[in-house]
Structure formats: structure tokens, C-alpha cells
Amino acid sequence: MSIQPMDLSERQHPQDAPQPRPASVLMKPARLSVMQASRLSTTRLLMAKAIRGRWKFTCLDWDIDERSSGTALYRIDTGEMAFDFIVHSFEPAKEGRNGRIIGGVWDMMAALVEGPVSAEDVRTTGKEIKKLYAGRATPGTLVWARSNRSSRVFEHTVDALAHGRQPDIGTLAEVCYLMRNTGLDGNGTFGTRSFRALEPNHPLRRPLDAQMLSAYMMRVFSIDLVNHLARCRNVNAAKLAPEIQRFLGVGNGSALGLVLFVNNHPHLVHHWIASREKAIVAAERLPVGRGDARLAHLLALLDRAITFRAQDRMDYERFAASRDIASELQKIRHAVQALYSTGLVNGVARRFPLYALAQSFEETIHEEAVETFLGLLTELTPELCDQLAEQLGVDEEFTTEPQMTVGHLRNLLHDQYGWSFEIDIDSPAASKYVWYKSATAEEPRRGPKEEAGDVHNLALDLPRLVRELDEALAVLPPEMTTARFLLERPALRFIVSRVQTLDGLAYHSPQMNMMGEDLIPCDITRFINIGIHGIDKTRDYQQRALRGVMYQGAPTVEDIASGTHTDWFHPEEPQA
16 A cells, blocks of 8 residues: 555644644544554553553363363452453354354353352353353353454464474464454443443453453463363473463454444543543653653664564555555654754754654654554653543433523534534435444444345434534524423434533544445544554455454563563564
8 A cells, every 4th residue: 555644734733832633633534544552552551450460360270171162260360359251162163153243153252250250150151151142141240252263373373382392473473363352242231240330449440441351361261272272182282482472462353333332432432532642742742852761762662663563464455554654664763763862853953852753754654654653652651641541431421401502502513513514415425325233143234225225224424413403503593592492303302412412522523424435434443443442453354344463462461460571562573
């Protein structure tokens, strides 16, 4: 894919001092798609918390045979609370094994439960989790999880270990995981505990912590399973080396459901982006100069990112190839090295050198490389990021302000949703698609209106809703109250409460027309995968679904217990 510098036409804030970037820049779908991981991404937040607390991971029971059939029980001791991870492992079967929610066969199904669990809890979980929609989680269950093996890498690894050697790094690097996540269901799904019901001091109280811990436990189990199966073949089998354990992550696949997630969680989206921007601005304001240790740290982070991208063996379709991003990052590194050596930016002393660098990169460097650089900057403000992370859990309920006047409400529309009045919603291409739930697959779909038939539209048609509301308000006295207006137009209550509740939040909604032909759904999915979750090597499949790797480079359970291996992301391939 060719490299293009980002468009600066909408860069609105002053050039002399760092400020959060405007929504008109950040909330375009194409721009969201290049947002990169940071210290505030959920996988990194969880690992930082676990390492800081020296969480202990113990396998309490292992009753799995040579065919992979059986159960295992893990305990995670956070020091404040214990969690049990109940694993039901199955002999791989090709029939019905598709990884989707409607699939009937998985290689592993598991539950993350507030511990300690009883033997009856283990049995009940095994019976209920296989039912999925018809099943109900036991009390204290936070997540139900499912995963399948990599058909290429898993058997290769077991075979190599059984023959007393480590698996081939080149083969591993083509996939980078042993098992892939096919489902992390929590927050009330299947009777799991609701996120909002968790106590304020709960160790997994932050958004998505429970899901991210479950994903990490998939990786722990996959490593234990290959070691076990190798020993079943040869009692003198090798064990997977720690450096290879770290290199292997957990596979991940995401599709259209995450686009709807963004629509349904505008508070979370805003607070995460706003927190990332605050951390970036704080880093850009650092008074760094020649020989500054923080610049040396940044150079080391850039070196790792460059190597990680250069060694990436994945094929990319819509998104830039990693080798191209590595080349762009080399240019960034050269500029940071000059700042470290001279204290100058392009030969000039600047009040905010890192901000000046970021501005100069925007004019010449691919936006994905720039966002990588900005994500790395957050590593220079770790204390602030840790504080911001604790503020990510917010009340997401929509409320209505009945006393707000119609005039005030209309001003909100034009001040904060101006893009809705500019975007095309009238041409045939602008209303080509409808979003619906597949009757057979139980998953969101996007299809042409004429093919989908009479279905309930799941999309948030924000620009049309805004315009409909504006047209209704335009003919009314500006002093009329919202309460009076909604008595006459109750069908508009949803958009009114959304606009009123999100007033003042800049980053709550992507500026997109979900019905339009020009929307590429994987742009939004990629934002969640990389930016919020911290998933690496995300590549698209038919511009709808994404595949990537979670926790590549993450510490082993031994590393976490010892409080080591804190800078784990962007790992280098182990030496053969």
C-alpha cells in the first residue's frame, strides 16, 4: 500500500503549544483506523496492574488426557481477591468447528469466576457453557470464553517439543499464536456479573479487565497444553522456552459487532480517546533537551517498534504494510536522535520539542507511523496514564434534561454535530446498506437494503437522526422546553437524550454515515482492536472482519509473579 502523508486541512489548534486534537480530525473513520496502541490500551493496562501487584497464577488441577480432553483449574491471586479460571478442553474435531457463535465445537471453553470455586461449580460450568445461549453462568462468573487452535502452529509446536527441540521461529512468526480467541462474553451475557455491579474496589473494575484477563489465560492454557501433549508423546520432551512463550500471543478475530459496540458505548469511547490525548499532550509538554534520559527511552521504544514492524510477516490488504511503516518510523527515529544529540528540532530551539517534532511529522510521515510515535509518547508519562486508567469506568446511562429549551438544544446540534449537516445522506449510495442480525449466524450483518428485506435496522443513523431533530426544532419557539417538545414528538426521545447526555464530550461518536457505501466497517473495528484493546498485526478480511494477535511479547506468569518484564510490547523474534 502506498504511503500518503496525513491531511492537515482540519488541524485547528495553535502550533505553539500542545493541545488535544479536535474531533473533526480524530473522529473520521479512516483516522480512527490508524490510531495505535498506547499505555492506556486495555491489554497493557491489565499487564501493568498484574506486574505491579505481582499476581500469582497457579494451576490447581490438571485432568486432561493425551487427546486434549478433560478439565483444568487455574487460580489467579491478585493479593486482594482470588479468581478461578475453569477450563474444559476438547479433542479437536473438524465438524462444526468454525469459531463463530453458532459453532457447536471449540477446542477450549472456559469461565473466569470469582473464587474459590467448588467441584460442583466446575461441573455446572462445564454443562452450562456448552449450551451457550441456552446456558446460564454460575454465581460470580465474570466471563465465558472460547478458543480454537491454530491449525498450522499448534501441531508443529507439539511435534517439535516431543522431539526434544524448540519449534521453528519462522513457522511461529507466520501466525504468532497457539490458540485464537473466538469469544469473550461478559457484562451480563449468559448470566455473568454485570460490569456496573462490580464493587468499587474490585480488582477487575476497569472496563474490559475481566475479558482481557480471560484472553491472557487462554495464552497460559495454550502453553501448558502444548507442553502436556508433548510429554504424552515423549516423557523426555522439551518444554517451550520462556522467550518463545513470550513471543506467542493469542489470536483474535473481530467483525461488525464492534462497530455497534462503538455506537452503544459513546462515553467509553470518548473517555478513552480523551485520556489518550491528555497523556500525549502531557508528554509533548515535557521539557526534554540534549542527552535527556526520556529521549533515550523513547529512542529505545522506537527501535523496538521498527524491528517489530520490519519482522512482521503478515499480509495486509486495506492497511499499510508493516515494512512501509517501519521505514516511516526510521525517519521519526532520525529526528528524535537529532533532538537527543543537539537539543534542537530541525536546527531550531523549541519550547515544546516533542510537540514540534509531532507537528513536523504530520506534514511528511504516514499517519499510522505518527500515531505509533504518539502512542509511544504515553510511555513517558506513566504516572498520569495510571491515574487516567482509573477514570475510564464511567456511567453510560442516557438521561433527558426536560427544562432545556428548544433553542439551546438546537444550538447543541449545530455546534457539536456540524458534520451531520455536511455529510451526504441523500444520494442512493448514501443509503445503500442496512445493518441487521443474521437469523442463522446470530451475528450482525451489513447488506444492501434490497437484499436484506424487511429487517430491524441495528445501525445508529446519527446524521439522519440529527437532521430530523433539527427540522422538528426549527419550526418551534426557541423558548419551548424539551419536555413540551417530547410530549408532541416522543419518537425523538432517543436522539434528544443522546445529544443532551453527551453534551461537552468531544470524542463520543465517529463522524460516519453507517448506511453509506463509502463506510469501510473494518476502520471502526480496527480502532477498537488496536487503539483500545492493544492488539497487534491487525489485517482485514474483505474489509469487514479483522484478524490480529493479543499479548504478543507479554510476560509469562513467572515474570508477572516476580514483577519483571514490564516493557513487553513490540517483541523481537527470538533467536533460532
